[in-house]
Amino acid sequence: MTIPTADRRLRVLHVEDSELDHQLILAQLRRAGLELDVERVDSLAEVAQALQQPWDAIVSDYNLPGFSGLVVLDLLKESRKLIPFILVSGEIGEDTAVAAMRTGASDYLLKNNLARLAPALLHAIEANEAQLARVEADRELHKSKQRLHELAGHLQTSVEMERAAIAREIHDDVGGSLTALKFDLAWIARHAQDEGVRQRVQSALETVSNAIEASQRIMHNLRPAILEQGLVAAVQWMAGRFERRTGILTSVRTSQEQIQLPAGVPLVAYRTAQEALTNVSKHANASKVSIELSMDSGVLTLEVSDNGSGIAPGDLAKARSFGIRGLHERAATVGGWVDLSSSARGTSLILSVPLEAPRAQQLDDEANSEAEHDPSAWGGT
Template sequence: MSIAPVAERRLRLLHVEDSDLDHQLILAQLQRAGLEFECRRVDSLADIERALLEPWDAIISDYNLPGFSGLVVLDRLKQERRLVPFVLVSGEIGEDTAVAAMRTGASDYLLKNNLARLAPALLHAIESAEAQRAREEADRELLKSKQQLHELAGHLQTSVEMERAAIAREIHDDVGGSLTAIKFDLAWMARHSQDPVILQRVQSALETVSSAIEASQRIMHNLRPAILEQGLVAAVQWMAARFERRTGITTTVRTGSEPVQLPAGVPLVAYRTAQEALTNVSKHAGASRVDIELSVDGGVLTLEVKDNGQGLAPGALGKARSFGIRGLHERAATVGGWVDLSSGPRGTSLILSVPLRAVIAADEDDEPVFEPEHDPSAWGEA
C-alpha cells in the first residue's frame, strides 16, 4: 500500500512551547503553508513525558523553557531510540548551540523572527525521517532474509550429511556384505575345481570383486570418513597420503605440535573443506605440489591448502554460479568460521578459520551442517 506524500497528509505535531502567543504564530505559519495538521502544545517535563508515549510525525520545540531546554526533549528521544523529526525554534540561540543541537540529532533549527522556512524545513525533516525508517526496515528485512537463507542452507547441508551417512551404512551392510560373500564363494570354487578354464575365470572374478570391495570402501570413506574418529590430524594426513598416491601430486601436511580437542562439528567441516580443496586441485590446478597446514593458535583453528598450480581464471570467483565457493563459505559459517580464497600465477590458497570459543559457546543442540548439494569440484565454473 502506497503512502501519501507528506504535504498531502494530516500531520500530528507536538509543540514544546511555554508561550501561547508563539504557539499561535507557529500554527498560523503552518496553516499559511497549506498543511493539514493537528498540533498539541506542552510546556512541562511531565506533560512532555506523557506526550512522548504517543506517535508523532514531528516535534517542534522552543530552546528556552521554564527550568529546562529543548535539548532535554531531544536527549529523551535519543534515549528511547525514537526516530522522530525534531525542529528547534527559538528567539535566542547562538550559533554554537545550534550546531551542537544539530550534532545531537536535531533535524533543523530556526529563529522565531524568521518562520518563513518552517513549513519546508518541517516537511523535509519528516520525509528524511520516513526515508531513514524505510531504510532501517529494509535492512532488518534483508538481515532476516539472510539469516533465514543461512538457516535453510545449514538445514540442507545437515540433511545431505545425514543422507551420506545412511548411504555409507547401506554400502557397508548390503553391498559390502554381498561382495564379501561372493568373494568367499569364488574362493571356495577355486579350491574345489581342477579345470584350468574355470580357475582362470574364477581368478578373474575374484580380482573384479576385490576391486569392487576396494571401490565400495573408498566410496564409504568419502561419504562418511570414519578416520575422523582418530582425530582431525590423522584424518587430514590419511587424506593427503591417499591423494598423493592417487594423483602423483606431492602433498605435505604440517600440523601443530600438540593435538587439540576440537568442538563437535569442527573436524568434519575442516575435513570436508580440505577434501573439496584437493578435489579442485586434482581437476583444475595442474599443480605438482600441495601444502596443507593445520594449526590452532590463539583459540582459532586454521586450515590452509595451497598449491603451485595455474590459479583460477580472472573473474572466476565472481561468477554468479560459483556454487563451490558459496558452499565453502556456508559450510564454514555453520561453525562460526570463514573462508579466504586467493589465487595468482603461482597457485591458489584456501584458508579456513574457525574461532573455537565461538563454537563452544554456541547452542549444542544446533547440529553443525556440512555438505551442500552441488558438484564441489567447480569453484569458478559457470
C-alpha cells in the same frame, strides 16, 4: 499505499513554554495548509511522557525554563525513536545550530523566519519516512538472508545424513555381499579340478576385489570413517591419498596431534580440505600443496595453500561458482568463515572456526543428538 505528507493529518509535539509563540507557530503551519494535531509541553517530565506516544515530528524551542532544546534532543536519542526534530529559537548562535545538527536535529530556524517552518517540517518528515523505509528494507533483507543461511545449513546437514545412510547401505549390503561372494569364489578356486575353471575363478576374484576397493573408496568419500581417529589423522590420510593419486607433493603441518573439537566441526574442516584439494587438482596446475592445522586462542584454523596459477577474480564472481559459496555456507553452520586469497604465485584458503564463542547457528535442530545425528561420527558398522 502511503499518503503524501502534506495530505494527511500530522501529529506534532511542540516543546514551548510560551503560549503566544505556540499559537504563532500553529497559525503559521495551518496557514501553509497542513492538517495538524499538536500537543504543547514545557517541562522535561512532560517531554519524557510524551515520547512514549507516536509523533510525526517534534518542534522545540531552544531556550526553555531550566533546560534547552538540546536536552530534549538528547531525550529523543535515548528513546531510540526515529522522529524528525526541528529546533526553533528567537536567537541561536551558529555554533549551537551546528552542534544541534551534528547531534541529530533535522533542521533549525529562527522565530523571525517562521515562513520556512512548514517546508522544513514536511521535508524533515519525508526524509525520516524514507529512512524508516530503508531501515525496514534492511531488516527484511537481513531476515531473508538469515532464512537462506538457515536453509543452506539445513541442506548441508541433510546431505551429510543422506551420505551417511548411503554409506551404511554400501557397507552393510553391497560390501557384505561382495565379501561373501569373494569367500565363495575362493572356496571354488581351492576345490576346482579344472584349470580353466580355476583361471575363470581367479579372474572373478580380481573383479570382486576391485569392486570391494571401489565400494570402500565410495564409502570414504560419502562418509569419512577416518574422522573417528580425529581430524589430524583424517587430514593426513586425505593428503596421502591425494598425493598418490595426483603426484602433487602434499605436506601437512599441525600444532598438535590431537585436537578436541565440538560435534560437526571435524566434518566441516574435513570437507573444506577435501573441496580445496579437489579444486587444486582440477584448476591450479600446482606442484606442491601445504595443509596447516592449528588451534590458537580458541580458534581452529585450517589453511590449504598451493603454488599454482591462482584464481582469476572473474572466476569467483561467476553466477554458477557454487563450490566457494558452498564452503562459506558450510563454515557458517559451525559459526566459522572462509577467507580466500589468490595471486599468480598460488592460492590460499583459510577456514577459521571459533570454538569458545557461541555458534552463529546450530547445524540443525536434529543435530542436538550427537549419537544419532553428529555428521562427524561413523554411523554403524
